[in-house]
Amino acid sequence: xxxxxxxxxxxxxxxxxxxxxxxxxxxxxxxxxxxxxxxxxxxxxxxxxxxxxxxxxxxxxxxxxxxxxxxxxxxxxxxxxxxxxxxxxxxxxxxxxxxxxxxxxxxxxxxxxxxxxxxxxxxxxxxxxxxxxxxxxxxxxxxxxxxxxxxxxxxxxxxxxxxxxxxxxxxxxxxxxxxxxxxxxxxxxxxxxxxxxxxxxxxxxxxxxxxxxxxxxxxxxxxxxxxxxxxxxxxxxxxxxxxxxxxxxxxxxx
Amino acid sequence: xxxxxxxxxxxxxxxxxxxxxxxxxxxxxxxxxxxxxxxxxxxxxxxxxxxxxxxxxxxxxxxxxxxxxxxxxxxxxxxxxxxxxxxxxxxxxxxxxxxxxxxxxxxxxxxxxxxxxxxxxxxxxxxxxxxxxxxxxxxxxxxxxxxxxxxxxxxxxxxxx
Numbered sequence: 001x002x003x004x005x006x007x008x009x010x011x012x013x014x015x016x017x018x019x020x021x022x023x024x025x026x027x028x029x030x031x032x033x034x035x036x037x038x039x040x041x042x043x044x045x046x047x048x049x050x051x052x053x054x055x056x057x058x059x060x061x062x063x064x065x066x067x068x069x070x071x072x073x074x075x076x077x078x079x080x081x082x083x084x085x086x087x088x089x090x091x092x093x094x095x096x097x098x099x100x101x102x103x104x105x106x107x108x109x110x111x112x113x114x115x116x117x118x119x120x121x122x123x124x125x126x127x128x129x130x131x132x133x134x135x136x137x138x139x140x141x142x143x144x145x146x147x148x149x150x151x152x153x154x155x156x157x158x159x160x161x162x163x164x165x166x167x168x169x170x171x172x173x174x175x176x177x178x179x180x181x182x183x184x185x186x187x188x189x190x191x192x193x194x195x196x197x198x199x200x201x202x203x204x205x206x207x208x209x210x211x212x213x214x215x216x217x218x219x220x221x222x223x224x225x226x227x228x229x230x231x232x233x234x235x236x237x238x239x240x241x242x243x244x245x246x247x248x249x250x251x252x253x254x
Numbered sequence: 255x256x257x258x259x260x261x262x263x264x265x266x267x268x269x270x271x272x273x274x275x276x277x278x279x280x281x282x283x284x285x286x287x288x289x290x291x292x293x294x295x296x297x298x299x300x301x302x303x304x305x306x307x308x309x310x311x312x313x314x315x316x317x318x319x320x321x322x323x324x325x326x327x328x329x330x331x332x333x334x335x336x337x338x339x340x341x342x343x344x345x346x347x348x349x350x351x352x353x354x355x356x357x358x359x360x361x362x363x364x365x366x367x368x369x370x371x372x373x374x375x376x377x378x379x380x381x382x383x384x385x386x387x388x389x390x391x392x393x394x395x396x397x398x399x400x401x402x403x404x405x406x407x408x409x410x411x412x413x414x415x
Contacts, residue, residue, distance in 0.1 A: 069323035070302065070367055073290040081376040108283045109322060119289040123305070124372055127292055152283070 072113055073120045085133050090140035093147040101155070108148055115141045180207040180215035286310055286318065288357075292369045297358070299366040300328075304357045308334065315357050326362035 079085050096104065118138045125132040160166050172186040185205070194200050207215065272278050289305040297303060306315060312330040319325040337351035361367060380387040402411065 069319070069325040070290070072323060073288075074370065074372065080370075080372050081374045083378075105282065112284065112287070112322070116288050116290075119287055120291075121372065123289050123291050128373060130373055149283075 073117055075117060075121065079133075082133055083131075085137070087134060087137050087140065091144040091147060093151055096148055096151045097154075101152075104148055104152060108145070111141055111145045111148070115145070175205045176207055178204050178207060178211070180211050180218070284318065284322075286314070288315075288318065290369075291356075298360075299368070300361045300364070302359045302361065302367050304359060306332070306355050306357050308353060308355050310355065310357075312357070315359065319359065325359075326365065327359055328362040329360040331358045332356065 074080075075085070091107075096107075099107065115138070118141065122132050122135070122138070156169065160169060170186055172184050174182055175185040176182050190197060190200075286307050286309075291303050291305055293301070293303045304315070310318075310332075312332055315330045315332070316327045319327050332355055334353060334355050337353050339348055339350045341349050341351070343349050378386075378390075380390060
């Protein structure tokens with residue numbers, strides 16, 4: 001129970017990771033979950049857990065939260081000057097879907113701060129003309145953030161569908177542009193109606209008469225290419241069947 | 255419009271009322287990234303220099319630092335750095351270096367900040383039997399082989415015998 005509370009506390013405040021040297025077995029269990037890529041290294045920094053910095057990497061305990069906040073733009077001091085900094089696998093969408101909305105909100109800020117730190121490091125390495133230690137961390141964080149975004153969008157979509165039946169959050173409609181192409185026009189907010197908006201009235205959402213023949217031609221081109229593709233597929237399958245008839249496969253078995 | 259961040263602490267309904275001016279945009283998960291940079295020119299001790307996205311304003315920077323990093327901010331000044339479109343690639347096409355915005359943030363409460371040295375010299379002690387140890391040993395041997403005979407006293411190989 002206390003371990004759960006401790007892990008919740010560490011989840012609440014990322015700064016706790018610099019402070020709390022929890023040596024309980026459950027904490028290290030939480031820190032080294034199965035999907036970390038560095039199974040053998042006990043002291044790796046785990047990206048896929050609440051504690052970005054494994055408690056064992058901490059220095060001596062100091063009881064205040066990170067002072068001045070600007071220290072969070074930099075890595076832990078013991079990682080300065082290292083050639084490589086170990087980190088775990090990025091979060092997957094499956095793992096993120098288990099989390100509650102508050103947890104995802106907090107995790108977003110954890111990712112944001114980590115990304116800021118990595119960008120600071122990258123810029124400084126460019127300045128000093130040195131190689132950046134472990135640049136793959138940036139990609140991992142970016143992917144984790146994208147997946148978090150996907151999960152939140154999924155939840156919002158489902159809520160909206162259940163409550164209002166709207167498929168999209170932002171209203172829009174299908175329109176035809178000057179080139180004859182049909183596209184999804186997304187509405188914007190305006191303080192005035194459209195018939196008072198001179199710039200909007202200059203935009204033409206219809207195809208002029210001289211463009212109409214080209215719409216048909218482009219449609220024909222598209223259909224032609226689709227049919228050619230299907231025919232090519234069928235031809236390929238036929239020639240493959242001719243090369244490898246089914247009878248020989250059965251004959252070789254016996 | 256400037257953007258106020260919603261962080262863990264401040265979901266109070268009192269914060270949301272705006273009696274004057276236009277409605278203020280509030281976002282839940284900001285996508286802005288701040289990069290702390292070492293100043294090119296000497297700056298006063300309380301000034302911190304950031305590279306921020308072009309869409310951010312001074313108010314956004316202040317709210318960002320105060321809410322997310324809890325850094326007390328006294329003043330923010332920004333400028334946009336225009337980067338060259340003159341360079342050309344191997345196909346003689348012009349290549350634009352992206353523009354960026356720089357923010358000079360002055361800290362409140364008489365705090366100072368000095369950009370630290372992130373790449374101190376470290377004595378690398380590899381553990382026994384590891385790959386890095388063997389590589390290091392190999393490189394040492396190679397270097398030793400390249401060196402000339404110390405008994406020649408610095409005389410080059412050109413002089414025979």
